[in-house]
Amino acid sequence: MAFSVLAAGLPPCAVAHHSFATFDNTKTVTLVGTVKTFEWTNPHTWIWLVVTDAKGAGQVWGIEGAAPGELTRHGWTRHSLNAGDKITLDIHPLRDGRAGGSYSRVTFADGHSLSAGPPPPIGAPAPPVDQ
Amino acid sequence: MTMAFSDGCHHIRERDAAYRKVRLPVAPTRWHHDIIKNKIAVVGNPVLYTNLKSARSPRLAKRIALVLFATLSIGGAYAAEKNPQGNTWDSVKALPDWSGVWGLDDASFAKVVAASSAADGNPNVPPLSAKYAALRRENGAANGGRGPDGKGVVTNSVNCIPDGMPGVMIAPFAFEFLFTPGRVTIIPEDNEVRRIYTDGRPHPDDPDPTFMGHSIGHWEGKTLVVDTVGMLTQAQLLVGLHVTEKTHVVERIFRKDAETMQIDTTVTDPDLFTRPDHYTRTYKASKAGMVEYYCTQNNRDTNLDVNLSPPTN
Numbered sequence: 001m002a003f004s005v006l007a008a009g010l011p012p013c014a015v016a017h018h019s020f021a022t023f024d025n026t027k028t029v030t031l032v033g034t035v036k037t038f039e040w041t042n043p044h045t046w047i048w049l050v051v052t053d054a055k056g057a058g059q060v061w062g063i064e065g066a067a068p069g070e071l072t073r074h075g076w077t078r079h080s081l082n083a084g085d086k087i088t089l090d091i092h093p094l095r096d097g098r099a100g101g102s103y104s105r106v107t108f109a110d111g112h113s114l115s116a117g118p119p120p121p122i123g124a125p126a127p128p129v130d131q
Numbered sequence: 132m133t134m135a136f137s138d139g140c141h142h143i144r145e146r147d148a149a150y151r152k153v154r155l156p157v158a159p160t161r162w163h164h165d166i167i168k169n170k171i172a173v174v175g176n177p178v179l180y181t182n183l184k185s186a187r188s189p190r191l192a193k194r195i196a197l198v199l200f201a202t203l204s205i206g207g208a209y210a211a212e213k214n215p216q217g218n219t220w221d222s223v224k225a226l227p228d229w230s231g232v233w234g235l236d237d238a239s240f241a242k243v244v245a246a247s248s249a250a251d252g253n254p255n256v257p258p259l260s261a262k263y264a265a266l267r268r269e270n271g272a273a274n275g276g277r278g279p280d281g282k283g284v285v286t287n288s289v290n291c292i293p294d295g296m297p298g299v300m301i302a303p304f305a306f307e308f309l310f311t312p313g314r315v316t317i318i319p320e321d322n323e324v325r326r327i328y329t330d331g332r333p334h335p336d337d338p339d340p341t342f343m344g345h346s347i348g349h350w351e352g353k354t355l356v357v358d359t360v361g362m363l364t365q366a367q368l369l370v371g372l373h374v375t376e377k378t379h380v381v382e383r384i385f386r387k388d389a390e391t392m393q394i395d396t397t398v399t400d401p402d403l404f405t406r407p408d409h410y411t412r413t414y415k416a417s418k419a420g421m422v423e424y425y426c427t428q429n430n431r432d433t434n435l436d437v438n439l440s441p442p443t444n
Contacts, residue, residue, distance in 0.1 A: 022282065022435050025275075039442060043432070044429070067424060068422050068423075069320045070303045073305065095281060099439065100439045
């Protein structure tokens with residue numbers, strides 16, 4: 001299965017540089033594929049993932065994530081992903097429908113996973129008010 | 132341009148003027164001449180500031196030295212022990228330990244998201260005036276940050292423009308503090324360096340507007356109180372919301388516990404807000420250290436036209 005869509009109602013993700021809305025944060029798409037390149041770069045990291053559809057055709061997805069600094073503080077290193085890794089990726093898709101999105105979690109073949117940032121859990125109440 | 136300061140700045144200027152009027156009869160010593168010769172403002176009292184360069188005659192210079200000496204002699208010793216201002220290396224040693232690297236925690240980040248992109252009426256949204264509430268609806272920030280065309284709001288950072296003050300302090304970049312005599316420096320990962328002068332100087336009357344504004348500070352015990360004005364109107368408060376020429380930021384920065392720094396911020400602006408906007412953000416100690424950030428390295432999001440051409444190497 002190439003991907004499935006979960007209507008998750010997720011809060012905005014860690015790609016804080018944006019206005020939180022370039023990607024559809026109300027949807028989580030799960031991609032299964034093979035890492036082509038992991039760009040450990042600023043202002044954002046990028047996972048270039050080859051996803052094979054039901055007919056066997058491969059498509060490269062470009063999936064953007066938090067900056068190296070933010071990921072480092074969540075336990076990542078530049079070696080967290082390597083070309084050839086087979087992974088499952090939770091993403092919020094681009095609103096324009098192209099093969100891109102922002103990633104929120106990566107799960108590896110052995111079952112362990114890494115969170116890509118600080119979104120509160122699904123269904124979390126609104127944050128406390130300052131005033 | 133003429134900067135229109137809010138009330139918070141007036142009291143600083145008045146206070147400064149009051150201290151310049153201090154006159155105390157103390158005989159000069161060689162030490163005074165050293166001060167004059169080296170043009171060093173030795174400040175024992177946290178709020179005394181005297182620009183020795185303005186001493187146009189030896190007599191005036193001597194008088195300034197007298198004021199300095201008297202302040203040090205009478206109030207300085209007490210002040211140096213009880214309320215160090217970090218204006219000498221010895222005084223710096225008496226400041227609290229803020230070493231390490233600090234990053235906005237997840238709970239605070241969630242508040243920033245809510246304040247940035249929630250609809251009008253959400254209690255996290257600042258108390259915007261009608262004009263700016265309308266602007267925020269127009270540019271789409273108030274609609275979950277979806278922007279006018281659903282693509283999102285083009286923020287400063289999307290185009291690698293600095294956030295500026297006060298937005299930089301609620302961005303997901305870690306920062307570190309440097310203490311040197313007369314100054315606290317905050318270095319965020321994205322290189323928007325903040326220079327906070329703690330030597331008692333006032334704000335300039337007509338500062339050139341900058342992204343970081345002009346910051347002066349003083350210590351109240353272990354809390355650094357920072358007063359910032361003079362930001363460029365390009366500087367960002369939140370997604371879809373920029374400062375005005377009247378924006379005035381006061382921060383109270385302190386170490387809450389071993390693992391946490393806290394900044395209580397008050398932003399006043401008679402154009403933007405119907406009342407001062409108060410918010411509290413906390414920052415966790417990061418063992419990962421500072422991580423380099425140069426936005427122009429691989430920015431694929433200019434104007435939110437996301438570039439999906441895969442890298443060639």
